[in-house]
Amino acid sequence: MAAVDVNKFATHLRTHAFRHSGRICAKKVREALEAAGGDTTGHLGDAKTWGTTLLRMGFRELPVEDPDRYKPLKGDVVVIQPYEGGNPSGHIAAFDGKNWISDFIQRDFWSGEGYRKKKPPYVFYRP
Template identity: 50%
Template sequence: MSWNPGAAATYARQHAMSSSHSLCATYLRRALHAGGINILGIRNAKDYGPALERQGFVVVAPGQTLKTGDIVVIQPYAGGNPAGHIAIFDGKTWISDFRQRDIWAGPGYRAQQPPHKIYRRY
């Protein structure tokens, strides 16, 4: 299936809420679908990495310039949401179920900076 990162990012931007509702995996699954990628059966954001790789995404090396359609999968941190987090870069900002101020979904992620990977499909 063809990947359209612009369509995925546009979908995410158009459907983003003003604040988190802990629905990042649902919203990203829908954005991926809008971009031509169907991933089903994954409940937790933290578990999306292998599924993205099966769809042709590769891990972006640290320090590379972000591109529209890049996906971050963030692992949980102690005391935070055990499902982890997932978001898409729209060319300007990170979007999950809401428009984030940075790659981190909130103050807990920002303070703890748990393990994470950025995925890209070429």
């Protein structure tokens, strides 16, 4: 299994980000992983289901108890589960060394007010 090149991953995310959400976070993160040498074969769709694929690709799950104290590194990925009234697909984003990016450059890893307020379950992954 080839490792993901975190520099290529981050660059692809940054250079292909929209100004605002296009509601295609999983597609954009998948494309960036593939551009960086990741094998996403067999992954089906929704952002909320990416954990298993990331583990298969060599990422490891990070135990984060307090997200305010977590210090992301370039290449880290967050998979967030859906919340009631929000997008049923959940959300996925990656850290480019400066910002969290999905299909747009986010303010933080939550990606929006609904996630920030509801704080649904999430998992961080590191390559």
